[in-house]
Amino acid sequence: MTARFTLPRARPSLAAALACGALIGTLSGCGGNDSASSSSSGSIAPSAKAPAKVLGAVYGTRMTPQEAAAEASLKPTASGIRSEDPPLDPKVFDKPIAQYRAYATREAIAMRRPVAALIAALQHGDRDAAKQAWGDAYDRYLLLGAAYGALGDLDVAIDGTPGHLAGGVSDPGFTGIHRIEHDLWTGKPLPGIVTFAKGLQRNVDKLPHALRTVEITPLDYATRAHEIMEDAQRDMISNVAAPWSGEGLRATDDGLLATGVVLRTLSPILDGRGDALAQTTSYSQQLAMLIAQLKRAHGGQIPTLDQLTHTEHDEVNASLGALLEALSGIPGSLETQLAPGIPSIASQARAAGKASDTSAP
Amino acid sequence: MRLPPSRARPVNRRSFLKRSAVTLGATGLASATAVELTGGNALGADSASLETLERDSLLNRVAYDGPHQPGILQPAAAFATVAALDCVAADASQLVLGLQALTVRARQLTQGTTMPDQEVDEPPADSGTLGPVILPDATTVTVAFGATLFDDRYGLKGKKPVHLAPMEPFANDDLDPAQTGGDLLIQITAQHRDTVVHTLRELVRVARAQFVLRWTVDAFQSADRGPTSRSSRRNLFGFRDGTSNPDTTSADDMNRLIWAGSEEPSWAGGGTYQVVRTIRMHVEFWDRVGLREQEDMIGRTRDTGAPQGGTGEFDDPRFDVDPRGERIQLDAHIRLANPRTPKTDDERILRRGYNYHRGIDAAGQLDQGLLFVAFNQNPERQFKAIQRRLDGEPMVDYITPVGGGYFFAPPGTRDGADWIGSGLFG
Numbered sequence: 001m002t003a004r005f006t007l008p009r010a011r012p013s014l015a016a017a018l019a020c021g022a023l024i025g026t027l028s029g030c031g032g033n034d035s036a037s038s039s040s041s042g043s044i045a046p047s048a049k050a051p052a053k054v055l056g057a058v059y060g061t062r063m064t065p066q067e068a069a070a071e072a073s074l075k076p077t078a079s080g081i082r083s084e085d086p087p088l089d090p091k092v093f094d095k096p097i098a099q100y101r102a103y104a105t106r107e108a109i110a111m112r113r114p115v116a117a118l119i120a121a122l123q124h125g126d127r128d129a130a131k132q133a134w135g136d137a138y139d140r141y142l143l144l145g146a147a148y149g150a151l152g153d154l155d156v157a158i159d160g161t162p163g164h165l166a167g168g169v170s171d172p173g174f175t176g177i178h179r180i181e182h183d184l185w186t187g188k189p190l191p192g193i194v195t196f197a198k199g200l201q202r203n204v205d206k207l208p209h210a211l212r213t214v215e216i217t218p219l220d221y222a223t224r225a226h227e228i229m230e231d232a233q234r235d236m237i238s239n240v241a242a243p244w245s246g247e248g249l250r251a252t253d254d255g256l257l258a259t260g261v262v263l264r265t266l267s268p269i270l271d272g273r274g275d276a277l278a279q280t281t282s283y284s285q286q287l288a289m290l291i292a293q294l295k296r297a298h299g300g301q302i303p304t305l306d307q308l309t310h311t312e313h314d315e316v317n318a319s320l321g322a323l324l325e326a327l328s329g330i331p332g333s334l335e336t337q338l339a340p341g342i343p344s345i346a347s348q349a350r351a352a353g354k355a356s357d358t359s360a361p
Numbered sequence: 362m363r364l365p366p367s368r369a370r371p372v373n374r375r376s377f378l379k380r381s382a383v384t385l386g387a388t389g390l391a392s393a394t395a396v397e398l399t400g401g402n403a404l405g406a407d408s409a410s411l412e413t414l415e416r417d418s419l420l421n422r423v424a425y426d427g428p429h430q431p432g433i434l435q436p437a438a439a440f441a442t443v444a445a446l447d448c449v450a451a452d453a454s455q456l457v458l459g460l461q462a463l464t465v466r467a468r469q470l471t472q473g474t475t476m477p478d479q480e481v482d483e484p485p486a487d488s489g490t491l492g493p494v495i496l497p498d499a500t501t502v503t504v505a506f507g508a509t510l511f512d513d514r515y516g517l518k519g520k521k522p523v524h525l526a527p528m529e530p531f532a533n534d535d536l537d538p539a540q541t542g543g544d545l546l547i548q549i550t551a552q553h554r555d556t557v558v559h560t561l562r563e564l565v566r567v568a569r570a571q572f573v574l575r576w577t578v579d580a581f582q583s584a585d586r587g588p589t590s591r592s593s594r595r596n597l598f599g600f601r602d603g604t605s606n607p608d609t610t611s612a613d614d615m616n617r618l619i620w621a622g623s624e625e626p627s628w629a630g631g632g633t634y635q636v637v638r639t640i641r642m643h644v645e646f647w648d649r650v651g652l653r654e655q656e657d658m659i660g661r662t663r664d665t666g667a668p669q670g671g672t673g674e675f676d677d678p679r680f681d682v683d684p685r686g687e688r689i690q691l692d693a694h695i696r697l698a699n700p701r702t703p704k705t706d707d708e709r710i711l712r713r714g715y716n717y718h719r720g721i722d723a724a725g726q727l728d729q730g731l732l733f734v735a736f737n738q739n740p741e742r743q744f745k746a747i748q749r750r751l752d753g754e755p756m757v758d759y760i761t762p763v764g765g766g767y768f769f770a771p772p773g774t775r776d777g778a779d780w781i782g783s784g785l786f787g
Contacts, residue, residue: 344671
């Protein structure tokens with residue numbers, strides 16, 4: 001696999017952008033002029049350059065600084081200690097989600113080319129070229145990052161794995177990217193794979209419309225910011241999702257890029273809300289640099305998992321683990337509401353006019 | 362039927378353990394006493410050592426013979442191993458020999474026995490890992506049959522329990538064939554890890570020609586940390602598990618929910634379906650989730666185990682007064698698993714789950730999870746109905762079922778001459 005689609009996604013620049021807080025879009029149409037302030041004057045104060053959507057309000061909220069300060073006083077609640085960040089107005093997510101949606105739609109359109117190349121390679125009987133095109137197509141799909149979980153059946157059709165199928169890899173329902181991967185890497189005759197590649201092509205053609213229309217809530221988006229890499233940890237670097245090609249590290253690299261895109265759209269919001277962004281940026285940079293280093297050490301290709309030495313694998317595990325710990329702070333920094341109080345069973349029973357029988361068998 | 366000779370001879374006459382211990386309650390749990398010990402005192406134990414044995418429950422004994430097999434109604438023990446085996450017996454008579462050998466040895470090991478005398482140039486009849494005296498340690502051995510045992514190999518096709526089928530994956534499963542299914546399942550539970558390990562080793566030894574290990578999972582129960590003796594133990598997500606189990610002292614409930622129904626073949630009466638699922642828990646991921654989100658996914662407060670909005674673990678969650686999910690979310694695990702409606706009442710199952718830990722995966726992540734074990738009368742009506750309702754619950758991101766199977770645990774043995782599965786060959 002030599003020729004990979006090259007996006008304007010050079011790792012050092014992404015990491016550097018995250019690190020310095022400039023976060024100017026590396027992808028057109030992703031809101032490059034709305035970069036966040038690099039200064040932070042505390043967790044609740046508005047950023048110096050942040051566009052205040054509500055006059056006199058803390059950025060991203062409808063609260064005055066006094067109100068925000070009151071919310072941030074670490075008052076314990078019934079369910080624990082309250083977050084120090086005031087809740088965000090859900091509307092502040094409109095622009096990041098729109099930016100992401102535009103980005104993902106472009107990625108989906110760009111996926112058509114390697115899929116077409118895959119079909120052509122299969123028809124020409126060129127397994128090596130088919131593997132290369134497969135890798136490029138898989139990259140593109142993983143670069144969607146924040147959306148594939150929301151695509152439902154279309155995601156399963158494109159990216160489904162055989163574990164949930166009764167017949168496993170022999171099940172007729174096993175199609176899509178991983179069926180093609182399985183057949184390519186296990187030496188199956190190429191003509192037989194064409195059918196699956198054409199099925200993939202039909203589904204990929206549906207992606208742009210799906211991405212334009214799929215509902216993405218602020219909660220979805222805030223959650224995906226950290227779950228892309230959680231998925232990479234659970235499915236990619238563990239060699240579960242793509243076991244035949246062994247491209248778990250390359251897939252992790254894709255996830256890191258997609259996470260960077262999501263975080264960049266969110267950075268105007270995250271700036272000034274604790275240190276989650278700074279932490280994440282630092283560890284993203286370290287992982288990006290590590291993967292780049294491994295790529296250089298392995299002849300310019302991101303190594304497959306079985307090509308990693310034990311030490312290299314340890315380094316990846318450690319770096320990814322540290323990034324995940326940092327990312328876990330992101331959703332909490334993006335809450336649109338304070339954790340609501342939970343009504344008691346007795347109060348609900350009274351309201352319903354029914355006796356509260358709290359003794360279960 | 363005459364029992365086959367076993368390399369492990371019947372209980373030695375010098376056994377210090379009497380068989381007349383008082384049965385305690387419905388669990389069939391009995392305890393040998395220091396007096397019993399000193400009657401023969403094969404251990405040569407001093408009084409301090411005897412106190413230790415009693416304190417550590419090593420003298421506790423769960424009756425082996427009875428209408429139901431042990432290891433079903435008893436509360437989960439401290440340690441468990443489930444082992445699925447493929448049957449390689451050449452024919453039905455060989456299969457019978459294998460089941461008889463397992464039964465004889467299981468009875469010895471669970472009731473307590475001693476090493477037999479033997480010639481010094483023979484390999485010892487027992488591995489000796491528990492010493493020359495094998496204390497009962499509340500050990501249970503439960504044998505169950507997989508659907509594949511009823512194929513055309515042994516003439517059992519017409520005798521298959523009506524609801525027994527291979528485990529098909531659910532939508533969120535990633536079942537590994539090497540960790541799924543099996544002709545036979547042996548569940549071993551005891552109060553000490555070494556007892557369980559020893560029991561498995563000895564059981565497979567006596568039936569090597571008939572059964573071959575397919576997969577095993579070693580598991581453990583969390584310690585009883587209260588606050589009451591009734592409090593459920595915690596799973597590896599930190600939540601209490603098994604709170605809403607049916608009442609095992611209620612014969613009506615057990616007959617309605619657990620023991621084989623009238624639709625089953627006559628030999629199966631007193632048996633039950635055993636569901637085993639090896640559910641990997643992505644614990645590192647879970648640990649990175651906010652507490653409230655965790656509790657919302659489960660529907661319970663982590664510390665107390667109370668349903669959200671309640672104060673005690675055994676509070677009724679009262680879904681009826683929370684129809685919009687303002688207190689417990691509509692897709693919370695406990696609401697989907699047990700909606701507590703009259704319609705779902707006969708779906709309830711008896712859970713006997715354990716935690717497992719078995720090293721790390723290829724990415725250095727802990728391979729930990731839940732060894733889900735449940736008994737029910739009809740998996741279609743009960744376990745599968747529940748599981749289908751849980752399809753897509755928020756918790757699925759944090760778990761991956763990787764193995765397991767459906768099995769049928771036949772009735773228990775009538776007496777020392779009976780053996781597990783005898784009704785199948787009558």
